[in-house]
Amino acid sequence: MTRCDATAVRVLIVEDTPSRNGALTRALQVRGEVVVCAQTVTGAVSVRVVSREAPDVIVLSLSTDDGTGQRFIELVMALRPTPILVLSPRIENRQSLLAIQALVAGALETLPTPTQWNADAEAQLRRTIRRLSTVQAIRHPRGHLARSARRGSTPSVRQAVVALAASTGGPRALAEVLAGLEELRAPILVVQHLHPDFIDGFVGWMSRESALPVEMATHDQILQPGHVYLAPGHKHLRLAAGLRTELSSGPVTLHRPSADELFRSVAVHAGSAGVGVILTGMGDDGARGLLALQRAGGQTFGQDEASSAVFGMPQAAQQLGALSSLLPLNQLAPAIKRASALVQA
Known part of the structure; x- marks a missing residue:
């Protein structure tokens, strides 16, 4: 020594x-x-x-x-x-x-x-x-x-964390999902591919439609159950240790904010307490991140083709084997609530 x-x-x-x-x-x-x-x-x-x-x-x-x-x-x-x-x-x-x-x-x-x-x-x-x-x-x-x-005692209650991501056609889909999440006792992190000039209007729209309080995410925020946090423009939104937010300009990716960055961070810091949902959108952003979350024990859902404006992102996740279920848009909010309740049961 x-x-x-x-x-x-x-x-x-x-x-x-x-x-x-x-x-x-x-x-x-x-x-x-x-x-x-x-x-x-x-x-x-x-x-x-x-x-x-x-x-x-x-x-x-x-x-x-x-x-x-x-x-x-x-x-x-x-x-x-x-x-x-x-x-x-x-x-x-x-x-x-x-x-x-x-x-x-x-x-x-x-x-x-x-x-x-x-x-x-x-x-x-x-x-x-x-x-x-x-x-x-x-x-x-x-x-x-x-x-x-090891001690034979009852494990402490875990905090579920929900991550939603969308691109083309996403705002309308997100509005419907958020409207159905009343009484959800989990923080919700949202990535929507959108030009930064439209972010303020997007926050206002989601605030009117959501059953839960909605706000723009800021760096190093302590997440509150039953609150929705939207990624700002040109910043990645991640879950950090201690149920906090992390905003970052890097890495430079095709989409910033990136769904992959969000889902991967939930895989790391929430693991099996994470719930990931990928909605309508073009491309494959989010597929690999969802796969990481699924491998970490989290529950993962995708919007089905019939209800998607563009099936690209959910389809990419499905082809990777990253989805627990592929569901119509109107079934996603109930699925999120069930998954979150199972985590914290």
Whole structure:
């Protein structure tokens, strides 16, 4: 075990299989601003090592996707919340299934394991470690559920989060759906592809039609159950940790706000408590994000072809296998209410 310098970021390396490869340790420690305090393998003993060492950041190195890493993350976030970076050769980007599973479980960041640690890869790793060391980790909902299950107690009530996305023909469809959501006890995040000049009028229209209060989303808002938050023009709307909103100009995508960005964020921060709905629209924005949400255990719905002005977006999601159900427009609001009630039952 290396003695930790007080000025260095203290890192614990955890692996899902024992390894004698010191390349990761060398990549971390080469400049001296990061110190590896201990190394262990996933399992109950590794959680005790986390408690004993109290590292600033955990680097979880995964070579398989058998679920051991995800269980480790959930246990850490329940017992001793610590920023976790997941490295794996099975991760290509943040949309990779293993990356989504890790983020849903409570990890803060994921990176692909390079085939060879060169100077650029080492520098990126250390930059990420330094950034994560400044983040205060919070107890993750899935970790709470895992801990409660072990004690045999009743899990705490989860908060459902609803995400709606639409494009061509969307405002009329959204108006009908929002009108049918009376008494819904979940926050609703909405992305509508629309020119920024029309956003104010769109907010006013939805406010008149909706059974729930409607407002333009602002950055770092705490979401309230039974409220509707509309994405502003030229900003992505995402769900962030702690049931907060996140507005961002990046990444630059064909559509901004992007349905994919919204749905992916709900997959990460709500997981199985997320409800995603894709309405009429041209193109395929939202299909991959809905697939991420479905893989995270969320419930996903699409507007059927007969009731859609343009079936492009729901059809793209259907072809990816990202939809739990394809429903007529007039059945979507009841489906959302049922799905939300199941989450919080």
